[in-house]
Amino acid sequence: MRLTHLMFADDLLLFCKGDVQSIMVLLRTFTTFSYASGLKLSKGKSNVYFNGVKEEIKGDILQISGCVEGHLPFKYLGVPIKTTRLNTQDYAPIIEKIMHKIRGLGTRKLSYAGRLVLIRLVLKTYHNYWSTMFILPSGVIARIEAICRNFLWDGGIEYTRTPLVAWDKICKPKSEGGLGLKDDSVWNKAALGKLAWWISIKADHLWVKWVNHTYLKGQDWHAYKPTAETSWYWRKLCQVKEQLESTYQQGKWQNIKGKEYTIARGYNELRSTAPEVSWTNLVWNRMTIPKHSFISWLYHHEAMNTKIRLRRIGLPTDTTCYICGDGDEDLNHLFFTCNYSREIISIIGIWLGIPLPRRGVIAWRILIPQTPDRRDVINRAINAAIYVIWQQRNQCRHEARLTRPQVVTTSIIADLKLWIRRSLTRRSKDEAWIRRLCER
Structure with a gap:
């Protein structure tokens, strides 16, 4: 039979x-x-x-x-089904779907923040779906990451320039200085960890029963070692089990109060961690406009293509500031010592009632009181100022025109007042201070 x-x-x-x-x-x-x-x-x-x-x-x-x-082979629920190991060509549909989605969106006019949202919520979903069923080859994962990286920095499939920030940094949590995207290779292993978890707890699945009948045959799963004759997929699953061995014992997920295994928890166990950065809450907070947050994130990574940075990476260029023509264009000059930028920050600082920082955004952050509403307002103002100054610098470079500081700050303050009236209506310790801001 x-x-x-x-x-x-x-x-x-x-x-x-x-x-x-x-x-x-x-x-x-x-x-x-x-x-x-x-x-x-x-x-x-x-x-x-x-x-x-x-x-x-x-x-x-x-x-x-x-x-x-x-x-055979045939497709079921969008993935290929065959009796042998999938080759690189079998994974072509996932690459084609991602590229087709990018071409159909017409997204070159989107901001960096808009592209980031599309990568997280649209493009990455194709990889996540396949990762729950297959072990993706390293070449396929590299191609997916390359497409997402190119789309983020240029809005297209191909990108010939050097990315502003390395992809491995982007795939760190925001608290560690990244953008919160997932490392596709590690996520694939974490998804396979779900299968290892099912075997560990003897889940009531037909596949688990088949595995026990065919491979384990009564052996302890945690002590099991695959033989060379077993399939490639099975050996890879056993490797993931060994990597996650310290995280689950006796049917319980360790260090998380016995909760069940999830792919997200497995990912956090497998990924490499980095020290947390001090500026996370300044850049990423519920009140700041996403496109402002992204430019502020680039500022804190010192990844903006100022003239000094371009000279440092080997491009022959004059280093004089585009805006004022007085001094070398590095981050500190562009945002704090350039007369144009100083006037913008000075006007915003006077409106907020805080002193003008002489060097660096972090120095301004130290001056921010710890009351929630005041901190939200000042954080939003800082990120808006960084965004607008960088916008004006690029406008001066590409269009040879510059908007007066008074006009720029009037727009920023008007936007802040509108947001305050709409969002900060509750009573707080800063009620009097917020009222004065709206009256100025």
């Missing part, structure tokens, strides 16, 4: 046993299900797949079932 496997969906039927009696039982089951649910099997779109079945039995099964014979 051959191994029976059944998979039933709206338009797909698989059974591989090879005797007519079993097919009759399956068909009666589907009929009973149809009476109970009102759903019917679409025989015209359903296939039967055979393995080692005699031709005369094949004919009987096809006639009784009313379905047609299918052939």
Whole structure:
């Protein structure tokens, strides 16, 4: 009697046993299900797949079932199904879908922050879906990361310039100076860790029972070592199990109060960590406009392409400030010692009632009181000032024109007042200070 496997969906039927009696039982089951649910099997779109079945039995099964014979490989729920290990070409659909999505969005006009949202919520979902079922080759993962990186910095599929920040830094949590994206290779391993967890707790899944019958055969999962004769996929899963071995013991997820394994927890266990940065809450907070936060994030990484930075990486260029023409254009000059920038920051500082910093945003942050509403207002103002100064610098470079500081600050303050009236209506310790801001 051959191994029976059944998979039933709206338009797909698989059974591989090879005797007519079993097919009759399956068909009666589907009929009973149809009476109970009102759903019917679409025989015209359903296939039967055979393995080692005699031709005369094949004919009987096809006639009784009313379905047609299918052939491997085929696609099920958007992924390829075959009896051998997938090759690089089999993963082409995931690459094509990501590239097609980028071409269809027409996203070159989006800000960095807008592209970041699309990468996290749209492009990464294709990889996450495949990662729960397959071990993606390193070349495929590298191509996916390259496409996402190119899209972030240039809005397209290909990008010939050097990225402003390395991808491994971008794939760190925001608290560690990154953008909160996931490392695709580590996420793939964490997704496989879910399967290792199911085996560990002996989950009530047909696949787990098959694994125990075929591979483990009564052996302890945590002590099990695969042999060289086992499949490549199984050996990779055992490697992930060993990497996560210290995190679950005796059916309990360690260090998380016995909670069940999740891919997110597995990812945090497997990824490499970095020291937390001091400016996280200044850049990423609930009140700052996302595109302002992204430019402020670039500032704190010293990744803005000022003339001094371009000279440092080997590009021959004059280092004189585009805006004032007096002094070398580095971050400190552009944002704090340039007369244009100093006037913008001075006007905003006077409106807020805090002193003008002489060097660096962190110095301004030290002056921020710790009351929540006041901190939110000043954080938003700092990030808006950084964004607008950088915007004016690029406008001066590409269009040879510059907006007067009074006009720029009037727009920033008007936006802040509108946001304060809409968002900070509750009573707080800063009520009097907030009222004075709106009256100025």
